[in-house]
Amino acid sequence: MSTIYSRIEQGRTADAVVRQIEALILEGVLRDGDRLPGERELAARMNVSRPILRDALKALEGRGLLVSRQGGGTHVADVVGEVFTEPMRALIASHPKATADYLEYRREIEAVAAEMAARRATEADKALLADIIQRMEHAHATADFATEVEIDVEFHHAVGECAHNFVLLHTLRSCYRLLADGVFYNRARIYDLPGAREALLAQHSAIFRAIRDGDPAAARKASVDHIAYVEKASAQAERTGEWERVAGLRLRQRMEKNTQSARSRGRLAGTKRPAQAGS
Known part of the structure; x- marks a missing residue:
């Protein structure tokens, strides 16, 4: 066995x-x-x-x-632990600059991880990545959105493992715990953007192919391009979310005004006296 x-x-x-x-x-x-x-x-x-x-x-x-x-x-045991305490996590979540800093950090550290993985990945590592990409493609094809989002984090975990550096591995695991918990940005909202699911699948596949082919430069570039896209998409998703919030408030206000106007017209109609015949 x-x-x-x-x-x-x-x-x-x-x-x-x-x-x-x-x-x-x-x-x-x-x-x-x-x-x-x-x-x-x-x-x-x-x-x-x-x-x-x-x-x-x-x-x-x-x-x-x-x-x-x-x-x-x-x-x-939980040997990785939390990078930040709960009060700090709440503070980070309330400040938009933290998201930019987090993505900047990911862009640099993941580029290193992908480059090292392209140099060091074994055949077993490549088989693992191939399996993850295959499941990601299946989730994409079947519109299994929840699974696709979960596999996203699994893929980045696996790239970190393929780098074969203990410190980098556990640093990334701690980093991805924040990602999975949605501390910095809403991944689900990014996946909802038009064309985002297709773009993200293509980016993950590009990282995989570069590692599989042993091309460190291509792996680094694919990783940087991926995070650059996430930065842009997260900003767009935030704007879209704000637009939806404001539009919802406007709609609610108009519906309330229309309701109030209808009630006022009803009260006026009920109090209006009928005209008397003759003089």
Whole structure:
């Protein structure tokens, strides 16, 4: 059976188990919230005794890398965490310049990630990206909007993984958590813009092809072009949203005025006396 855990053939100690699980977390193979196999199964996969495994898991829990949930097994802890506290997130969301700064940051760091991925991506990395693009295309073709938006973030996560740089990987994961939470801009609103879904699919495909073909310059350019488009689209979506808000207020005001006028006409008609015949 295929497994991410390798057998420890020599020096079967708790430290050896700790080092292997640490590496899986550091390399991004094990992610926040991932559940480890049960004790019996994991001990067998790693070729260690259950007491040794227990000691290792206890040590990893003590360092905050794993958490045990009663009745729910052992999971990878939230090692990435929040970049900003909730008050800071609320503050950022209320200031438009924060969105511009966030996209500027993404433009630079994703360009580096895509360039490194084009140099370092393995065949397994390319197969993963190909699968993501295929699912993205299917979601696009079937108008599965919600899935298409979710796969957008998954794709950028995968590009970061293909760069094979620990610090870059976890920095990007933290960055994309803010993206997934919609702190800076509404991705759904961008996808609603005319032609946006087609443009975004083409941009993601261009990044993938450059990485697949091992072309660092093309990968960097495709990534920069993508964020430039997102910057422009987010500004347009914000303007469109503001236009819709103002238009809605105008419509509501006119409907209220029309209702008031109709009521006034009704009251006047009810109080008007009929004309008397003769003189």
